[in-house]
Amino acid sequence: MSHEPDPERTPDDPQALVNQLVELQVLRERADGQLRRRPEFQRAYDTYCDVYLDADDEEFRDGVADAFWLDPEEAEARIEEFGATREELAAFLALRSFLDDDPDQVELATMANLVVGAHPPSPVPDVLTELDDETYEPYLDAHPDAVVFAWKRNCAPCDVMKEELDDVLAAVPDGHDVAGVDGELSAGFRSTYELTAAPSVLCFRGGELAESAEGRQRPDDVAALVDRVYGGDAAE
Template sequence: MAATDPDVDPDALLDRLIAADVVDEADDGELTATTEFESAHAVYRDSYLELGDEEFRRSVADVFDIDGAEAADRIEELGVTRAELAAYLTLQSFLEEPPGAVELATMAAMVVEVAPPSPVPDGQRELEDEDYEAFLAEHERAVVFVWKRDCVPCERMKDDLDELLAELPEDHAVAGVDGGAVGAFRREFEITAAPTTLRFADGELVARAEGRLRADGFADLLERAFGEN
């Protein structure tokens, strides 16, 4: 779907994505999708990423008002993907004044390459598959939260996070993981839900709780782990 029109200026389109709060640019130049855009994007991804081939061709034909044969040609020649179609439709609905089809297709291809926002709260150390073992080995006692994007219980639990952490002894390290990005972590600790709260001692999992926790539930988790707060 990426445009080949030489008149299309990718830098100008990126500036527009940033101005429209589709994309955030960090001081180091790293780009991430905004939470607001990603929430809208998730709806289209859920609808379009699993389309069968015939449904996909029909969707492309409908979106660009072309017949099925031309849609099949575009998919083949331009390498149109389901992810790009989902991003295109999200941008079309998200932008107050969407540009023309060529520019919008270019923007969609750019958005697909941008990382989604992490669900790990600001200020909480984020672990990845490459470093969680070192983190657990480094800290005698630790709590790790498993978060997920587009997760209502996660967002509600984050609202209570300061109150929860007030229950935590000072000798505990705290970190979080993006449950959608840490396959090895999920497999090792059999994570099947978000949010999930894990308490570790000497690198070993000693207590866990699935679902939203409030302060009293978090205190219960601490009690179950060691018999003391």
């Protein structure tokens, strides 16, 4: 990855920087305009978050000093002046390590602010229609007999279940649409259906929840679940 400086773009032009971050595979912009960090960049960001999110004030100040080539007193003054956060420092350092060619420091700091404001990568597999609190009700109106999977980031049972996703989806009867939700970002969905764990599988009939199962579900478990709900329609 590389980029050439654009003389027409300034740090005060955030949309141009968003476009740049999308081009550089740092962010992904969904059709609804929501920005998400890409998984490859998120890994770099998480590395620096592990270092700085729990850092004490002195460690944070020293991190800012090292990042911007300042003495500690100057770094402390900058933190106070600009309200710099540990998340922004982690994003700044992650961008600097991730990009082949660094933007200047002011532009990189503005990019870091945009990165912090973006959502993390979605845990919903690409093969599933992704829903959220704004879209799940219209989706169920249009697909009243859907099977919906709830996922979570950094969730070992979710990751194991995704390894068998092809077989899991093969257990869903023909004619039943499948979708997924990011449980962490869909508090309304979780509350409505009283979800307490991820992953979860929810089977709907006529737009209403018929039955659900929480925790990792093997393909045979999903087959049994959909057979109870949809009867003879279940895939063989």
